[in-house]
Amino acid sequence: MMSSASKVQLPFREWPADDRQRWEAVFKSGDLFDEATRGAHLAPSTREALRASYARYLRFVADHHNALLERPPEVRLNRELVAEYVSLLRRTNQESSVVTTLGHLRLSLRLICPDIDWAWLLTITKRIAAVAPRKARKHPTVTSERLYLLGIELIDRAVATACKDGEISKLAAAMEYRDGLLIALLALFLPRRRTVTAIRIVNNW
Numbered sequence: 001m002m003s004s005a006s007k008v009q010l011p012f013r014e015w016p017a018d019d020r021q022r023w024e025a026v027f028k029s030g031d032l033f034d035e036a037t038r039g040a041h042l043a044p045s046t047r048e049a050l051r052a053s054y055a056r057y058l059r060f061v062a063d064h065h066n067a068l069l070e071r072p073p074e075v076r077l078n079r080e081l082v083a084e085y086v087s088l089l090r091r092t093n094q095e096s097s098v099v100t101t102l103g104h105l106r107l108s109l110r111l112i113c114p115d116i117d118w119a120w121l122l123t124i125t126k127r128i129a130a131v132a133p134r135k136a137r138k139h140p141t142v143t144s145e146r147l148y149l150l151g152i153e154l155i156d157r158a159v160a161t162a163c164k165d166g167e168i169s170k171l172a173a174a175m176e177y178r179d180g181l182l183i184a185l186l187a188l189f190l191p192r193r194r195t196v197t198a199i200r201i202v203n204n205w
Contacts, residue, residue: 009055010062016069019058022112023051039111050111053104060085074113082124095132099125147187154180 012020026039027047039047061068061076064084068076082102089098102125106118158177162170 008059009052010058012051012055014062015055015058016073019054019073019112022073023054026111050104050108053101054108056101057085057105060088073109074116077109077121079120079124082121086128095128099129099132102128144187148184151180151182151184151187154183156180 012023015023027042028040039050042050057077058069061081065081086098086102089101093101102121106121106125109116109118109121154176158173158180161173161176
């Protein structure tokens with residue numbers, strides 16, 4: 001029975017012999033400046049991400065263009081195949097995931113086919129990324145307790161500032177006191193707009 005991983009990735013043992021030999025060669029330990037082992041210094045997590053992406057493309061080739069597995073890796077990819085592959089990925093992946101998958105595929109090809117110019121694949125990846133929906137930026141949740149403490153802090157700071165001489169300082173202190181009071185009140189309960197606008201702060205400083 002085929003595992004869930006095998007359904008989307010071609011197992012390494014089933015890769016074409018040429019692909020397996022090239023992949024193992026680039027990850028062999030060697031001299032830092034040895035081009036033949038240019039992937040040896042990549043982190044294990046990076047290696048796995050690249051392998052998974054390349055195995056996923058090989059699964060696509062095996063399922064839809066099996067005859068191409070008999071050809072070298074550098075002639076097994078073109079714009080038409082990328083378009084078909086992207087269309088397949090979009091069925092189960094968001095655009096951001098498609099961009100990541102293509103990016104990892106390009107890096108994998110650069111490792112095993114270093115003499116080929118893969119700039120065209122980078123261009124396609126960037127075009128997809130440019131029109132991909134942006135994820136909404138997540139902001140940390142601020143609890144009512146933190147808001148209340150912030151309000152009290154502003155009030156205390158305003159009182160301390162009001163003890164100093166100077167009209168400008170007093171005006172700034174009054175505004176800070178007002179802001180702190182409103183924040184503290186809103187943290188405790190949600191008053192009606194009429195109630196908030198009716199609040200008056202008497203300046204006895």
